[in-house]
Amino acid sequence: MLRIESVLGSRRDPALHEAIHHLEHHHAVEFVTIAVGDLDRRRLMARTDKGEEVAITLPRDQKLHDGAVLVLDDHRAVIVRAGEQRWLRFSPRSASDALELGYHAGNLHWRVRFDGEDLLVAQDGPASAYAARIEPLISGGRVEMSEVAE
Structure with missing residues (x-):
């Protein structure tokens, strides 16, 4: 070794x-x-x-x-x-949804960057763990989440 x-x-x-x-x-x-x-x-x-x-x-x-x-x-x-950094793309439906998403991302100390109106979050674990933290936004159709590779 x-x-x-x-x-x-x-x-x-x-x-x-x-x-x-x-x-x-x-x-x-x-x-x-x-x-x-x-x-x-x-x-x-x-x-x-x-x-x-x-x-x-x-x-x-x-x-x-x-x-x-x-x-x-x-x-x-x-x-x-x-290694390659994987990203999750969060697409809010409105400005108020974006504000709430940003609030959660900040409180959860997610590493983020912006792409137009979308929020990209550096993925350090399973996507399901991120989705669970903002589940009401996703299940309510206020935010869509997808995986992105760079």
């Missing part, structure tokens, strides 16, 4: 780029895909795309990010790849 206790930098760092580029030509770069919702975690278990188990325990002042370099030596590099 590979134990990681710090992030070395970003694959976009000029100081690391040349070494990583060289290892890519020798098929010696491994990726650890981490769900977007897990990037803020300091401790987690994962697996590289070549099957090696990775135990990550980061100090409080470091965060995982897409392109984070976890290992870089003469023989290989291990780099974080952020």
Whole structure:
């Protein structure tokens, strides 16, 4: 098992780029895909795309990010790849429905963005869990919910 206790930098760092580029030509770069919702975690278990188990325990002042370099030596590099973020689209029927939906999204601390009149919510669990929290709006036909992939 590979134990990681710090992030070395970003694959976009000029100081690391040349070494990583060289290892890519020798098929010696491994990726650890981490769900977007897990990037803020300091401790987690994962697996590289070549099957090696990775135990990550980061100090409080470091965060995982897409392109984070976890290992870089003469023989290989291990780099974080952020997984695809899934989104739920909530389409309110009226301005008052949008206001109530926004109230709930804020109180529930959902990560959101806007797309026209729709509210997009970053999906970190099953869609049914989100629907249950605003069930009266959905069952009353005041808000429609659909899943979106990006």
